[in-house]
Amino acid sequence: MNVTVCVKQIPDPNQNYELVDGRLKRDVAQSVLDPGDEFGVETALKLTEASGGEVTVVSMGPAKAMEAVRRALSMGAAKGILVTDDALAGADALATATVLAAAIKRNPFDLVICGVESTDGYTGVVPSMLAELLGVPQATFVKHLELDGDTLKIQRQTTRGYDVVTCPLPAVMTVTAGVNEPRYPTFKGIMQAKSKPVEELSLGDLGLSGDDAKATQSVAGVNPAPARGAGEIVADDGSGAAKIADFLKEAKVI
Amino acid sequence: MAKIWVYAELDSHGNLEKTSLEILTKARSLGGTVEAVALGPGANAAAGPLGEHGATTVYACEDAVFTDFIGQPAAHVLHNLVQEHKPNLLLFPFTYDARDIAGRLAAKTGSTVMGSVTDLPNDTTAQTQIFGGSTVVDVSLDGPDPKIALIRPKAFDAEPSGGSATTVTVAADVPDDAKMAKRVERIEEEQSGPKLEEAPVIVSGGRGLQDPSNFKLLEELAGAIGNAAVGATRAVVDAGWVPYAMQIGQTGKTVKPKVYLAIGISGATQHIVGMKSSDRIIAINKDPEAPIFQLADLGIVGDALKVVPALTQEVKSRKG
Numbered sequence: 001m002n003v004t005v006c007v008k009q010i011p012d013p014n015q016n017y018e019l020v021d022g023r024l025k026r027d028v029a030q031s032v033l034d035p036g037d038e039f040g041v042e043t044a045l046k047l048t049e050a051s052g053g054e055v056t057v058v059s060m061g062p063a064k065a066m067e068a069v070r071r072a073l074s075m076g077a078a079k080g081i082l083v084t085d086d087a088l089a090g091a092d093a094l095a096t097a098t099v100l101a102a103a104i105k106r107n108p109f110d111l112v113i114c115g116v117e118s119t120d121g122y123t124g125v126v127p128s129m130l131a132e133l134l135g136v137p138q139a140t141f142v143k144h145l146e147l148d149g150d151t152l153k154i155q156r157q158t159t160r161g162y163d164v165v166t167c168p169l170p171a172v173m174t175v176t177a178g179v180n181e182p183r184y185p186t187f188k189g190i191m192q193a194k195s196k197p198v199e200e201l202s203l204g205d206l207g208l209s210g211d212d213a214k215a216t217q218s219v220a221g222v223n224p225a226p227a228r229g230a231g232e233i234v235a236d237d238g239s240g241a242a243k244i245a246d247f248l249k250e251a252k253v254i
Numbered sequence: 255m256a257k258i259w260v261y262a263e264l265d266s267h268g269n270l271e272k273t274s275l276e277i278l279t280k281a282r283s284l285g286g287t288v289e290a291v292a293l294g295p296g297a298n299a300a301a302g303p304l305g306e307h308g309a310t311t312v313y314a315c316e317d318a319v320f321t322d323f324i325g326q327p328a329a330h331v332l333h334n335l336v337q338e339h340k341p342n343l344l345l346f347p348f349t350y351d352a353r354d355i356a357g358r359l360a361a362k363t364g365s366t367v368m369g370s371v372t373d374l375p376n377d378t379t380a381q382t383q384i385f386g387g388s389t390v391v392d393v394s395l396d397g398p399d400p401k402i403a404l405i406r407p408k409a410f411d412a413e414p415s416g417g418s419a420t421t422v423t424v425a426a427d428v429p430d431d432a433k434m435a436k437r438v439e440r441i442e443e444e445q446s447g448p449k450l451e452e453a454p455v456i457v458s459g460g461r462g463l464q465d466p467s468n469f470k471l472l473e474e475l476a477g478a479i480g481n482a483a484v485g486a487t488r489a490v491v492d493a494g495w496v497p498y499a500m501q502i503g504q505t506g507k508t509v510k511p512k513v514y515l516a517i518g519i520s521g522a523t524q525h526i527v528g529m530k531s532s533d534r535i536i537a538i539n540k541d542p543e544a545p546i547f548q549l550a551d552l553g554i555v556g557d558a559l560k561v562v563p564a565l566t567q568e569v570k571s572r573k574g
Binding site for chain 2: 013019022092093094097116117119121122123124125126127128129130131132133136137138139140141143155156157158159160161162163164165166167168171176177178216217218219220221222223224225228229231232233234235236240241242243244245247248249251253254
């Protein structure tokens with residue numbers, strides 16, 4: 001089966017950032033492949049290792065986002081596509097989904113895999129938009145999967161536990177961070193990734209124009225959140241438990 | 255005047271999720287016409303409380319197709335409804351099912367979608383919080399109607415207005431190609447004791463507990479306090495230490511207890527957005543630089559594995 005994985009390069013979530021004119025200052029930020037996407041890459045690799053076919057990685061972002069594509073290739077994906085275009089700066093979820101769908105359609109696919117949500121934006125609606133634009137069903141929030149012929153059988157996370165869902169291929173699937181243990185790229189994998197085929201495409205290459213990717217929302221204001229009163233932070237010298245008990249008593253919960 | 259719609263989510267037992275009433279309460283305050291849509295078994299019964307919280311009309315359909323299949327049937331029927339009735343703003347709860355439906359609908363209508371919304375300053379602006387809740391961003395919603403916003407649970411308090419709604423029955427004309435991803439079984443992993451969303455005290459654990467077996471210490475503490483529930487971060491849930499039903503955060507539950515004890519939790523944004531509205535926050539963490547301490551009313555820099563058992567004893571002795 002052929003699997004396409006959507007990945008995103010994001011600012012390293014372990015750093016501190018600032019907003020300039022309502023946008024994250026991405027150029028100064030150290031960027032990484034979204035850790036949540038590694039689970040999707042791993043899922044795709046496992047599926048193709050078991051049943052043949054190849055893994056294509058698709059991304060949208062500035063030219064340097066090719067690093068994230070290469071990272072996925074070094075894990076074992078076969079080829080990559082990066083859509084990069086000045087007109088995409090500030091793209092929102094629907095613009096992103098429109099571009100990704102156009103890029104995905106360039107190759108035959110049985111399954112498209114995404115993370116549940118990006119670790120920087122957290123909106124989590126691009127995958128269902130993609131499913132709609134590609135005209136396929138969606139198997140979302142997957143924490144366990146089995147493939148039975150042309151049907152996925154998944155465990156879909158819910159707030160109360162999980163649902164068992166069956167979904168015919170082709171489909172869009174989103175995987176949670178609990179679905180597997182992503183492999184580290186080997187030295188050999190990193191070397192091989194350098195010569196794997198990658199395409200860098202503009203909107204025009206996809207038959208799209210700036211209007212197709214126009215953002216429909218904009219930042220109107222950025223303000224500090226109302227601060228909570230400064231708390232009392234103390235090193236535990238053996239009296240920590242008693243301090244907490246006093247606090248619970250004062251809050252009238254014991 | 256704007257026409258505002260609220261998508262009312264029904265749970266697996268056909269009960270109305272309370273977050274729908276919270277959203278209705280806010281929608282009412284924005285002025286204009288407020289209506290609701292409820293799809294699936296329990297929809298007709300939901301019209302009662304939806305009306306009491308400000309919906310003047312409830313578009314309802316009892317058909318099980320909406321719960322049997324993921325996302326597509328609801329997006330299909332909603333698309334027909336919004337084309338016919340032309341709401342300006344459509345509000346969903348920020349839940350698993352609603353994300354699937356809203357994304358699909360937006361791709362059909364070309365609407366903007368704003369996720370993780372914590373407030374609505376007016377009917378064309380949505381507010382969200384970034385950088386672990388330290389920064390508030392106002393986002394102007396443009397493009398074709400309906401603008402779509404997904405609202406975080408517990409962002410608003412639900413208050414009845416004493417009204418009642420007219421129920422309009424909607425036909426479940428869902429094509430076969432929208433009946434694909436089929437829900438065949440629901441597994442509920444609810445814990446014993448009070449529910450996380452309702453417990454006045456939550457004892458929550460993260461990676462700092464070092465080993466899944468140490469969650470027992472949190473259960474003992476919760477037991478000693480009484481009327482307390484145990485929660486967890488995404489990191490330990492993903493690692494398989496505890497069930498998904500215990501997850502608090504962006505993906506997971508949003509809670510607002512009187513007291514939240516964050517134990518061995520560093521304070522990743524993913525977790526903080528699910529608990530930062532708690533009345534009081536206590537943090538225990540070895541790392542004095544952990545971001546959770548910036549939220550804490552009381553922070554103990556120390557070894558959770560020592561402090562928690564001592565606290566359990568202390569609580570027991572004080573309660574006599």
